[in-house]
Amino acid sequence: MELLTNVLAATVVAGTPLLLVALGELICERSGVLNLGQEGMMLMGAVAGFAAALSSGSLLVGVVAAVMAGIAMSLLFAFMAVTLAANQYAAGLALTIFGTGLSAFLGAGFVGSSIDGFSRVAIPLLSDIPVLGRVFFNQDALVYTSFIAFAVVALFLRNSRGGLLLRAIGEDPEAANANGLKVLLVRYLAVAFGGGMAGLAGAYLSLAYTPLWTENMTAGRGWIALALVVFATWRPERLILGAYLFGAASILHLVLQGLGWKSSTELLAMLPYVVTILMLVLLSWNPVRTRLNTPLSLGQPYRPGS
């Protein structure tokens, strides 16, 4: 029981950065913009957050700096992909390469430093619930932030006018424009939200998960998040499931190794990726539901009035 609780709690921790970045990308893609620059934005968030927290001594300043760095990177992308209507794939890949390089350059001086990261805060009463209390309500502030972000995104998409606008623009920007909706503005906001969330996810890695900076510390989570959004068929409730599934599988392989499981570590390290994708593929069987949630204009540049 103790082991199970620990494993589940660690699952939530491991799934959180993925959840944060994927929620941002989900909103971005729902507007019809595919931003492949997640990895680059996360790394910039991680290094900016770590540097700001180290020099100011305040974790909150670190988080704010990380979010700002993510937004700044995403606006760079938005300028290329939305304003100039450049190819979104190329612009996104460029952003990842740029972010990876720039974060390594900026962070060179911080390698080896360490800070006291976010610590766990037990929420009174809720954390006393058996098992679940320890798993969900004895975590750090950023994990709670991810819960809130999930709820906000899910409600926004389902119940708000803003969510309706976003879905409409993602489906058909020409028709949206003909209806007088501000396509470019909404896409900018969606891309910026995605950038902010990627920055936050980066901050989670460098300020909470492992409170230090190493080059390329995101280890492909940005790419997994991109796959997660697709296999979750652009629905937040599946996204959170997928993120935690990935978290669970990545913890499992550590646990299995700890228990003396005799198998190649490389094979075990593949586990989270394989399990997550298999599970989500199985879940996305219903073509009508999938079609209703897929942003049709995804990846297509849009120029108003052409």
Add this chain to the structure above:
Amino acid sequence: MGLCMTAAIRLKLENIVKEYPGCRANDGIDLTVEAGEIHALLGENGAGKSTLMKVIYGVVQPDEGRVVWNGHAVQVDNPAQARRMGIGMVFQHFSLFETLTVAENIALSLPPDEARNRSQLNQRINEVSERYGMELDPRRYISTLSVGERQRVEIVRCLIQETTLLILDEPTSVLTPQEVTSLFATLRTLSKEGCSILFISHKLEEVRSLCHTATVLRQGRVSGDCQPAEISASEIARLMVGDDTPISTRVTAAEPGEPLMEVSGLGWKSKDPFGTSLRNVNLDLHKGEIVGIAGVAGNGQDELLKALSGEIRADAGTICLSGQNIETLFPDQRRKLGVAIVPEERLGRGAVPDMSLADNALLTASGQGLVERGLIRSGRVREFSREVIRRFGVRCTGENSTAGSLSGGNLQKYIIGREALQNPRLLVASHPTWGVDVGSAVAIHESLVKLRDEGAAILLISEDLDELYQLCNRLGALCDGRLSPLAPTSELHIEQLGQWMAGEFESTEVAHAVA
């Protein structure tokens, strides 16, 4: 009195000029629409109708001229402003979101405070749709609606915003005859209540029965104003096309020969959840006849064409050509047996836009001795291409011009000519005169009839009922992937065809069987 006069004129355009690079789309157009008037705007493709509508609706700004709205000169900066002024527009291609519901679609074009209360909005939608006889369920997804129902959503959306000028762009081209009747009833009610309607069309009989006045455009200018009910359709057509173009084809009666093609039990399941599946299609074609397939777009026309051409492989049924089952053959093998296809999209499927006309000829006519031992005989290709251009009156600078540089009508003449010169036994043509000028349409009709008289069987898929009635000796209709029985054109009343287009034909079959 003076005030009264100005109030009665809802919209006045004075000397509107709009120039695009290389083309003066509107060249000094004047137009006046009174309150409660149903005003037709007529003209061929490229006459400047769409540009003029875009000017009124604020999509583009005129280079010169004045727009006067209810007596005040205005500048319409964008569609949102036009809607606030009371101008509503229903485009030919609807601007609806398929994955949203009717109510959500309408909510998107309303101010936020009016759209917030969903049950109130649903009630308003129900009120408006009942009042004007346009039944709608606000909770349904657009993707589940028929084209006619989608048009109702567009119109209801305009009416909810208290529109006083409703612009309809070719509204009847997607409707069955019965739906047209009910649309006209709605429009007449609206007009009685004082709403002005600008009705864009090229179907003259409809304009004559519905509209109070008409303005005819030709080459960017007004070529005439008239009261359509008082002059004949051919007089209006003259105004549209000018003096030197033939406006109709004389079609001689067909003399069908022996059976050529027999399609039985053809079925195909679409993988797209919103796509159309073909269901138990039965069809027979004789040599020397044209058989027409009517139907509202998206009811399986494209799928039927693809199943006949071999682009999709049917799940069930057979396609027999002179007794040989060709269902299992690939498109090129079918082509060798004399099956020619003219698809709906000229650019992209009928021809490659960036390739020259000569190279485009090679795409389907390579079997005509244009390729020998795997090598292209470019001399013969050019010769073949020039032959098509000469025989079918394609207006272009030569066989080296790219397909994309030709007008729709000329490219279509080229594509039909390319197929016709290969002496096909069976030609399947989809919407061959869609978006084509009157002159080219006549030329295309003549080529089809000539091909028929030479003994080919032609399957003509079209939404244009006039065209079908004119050319075909037997007609049927597709609805939701099912094909109605085929009846001789002379015995098929348009009402009956309309019912078939709406899918009511099992009962008629039974009735025939009983009788």
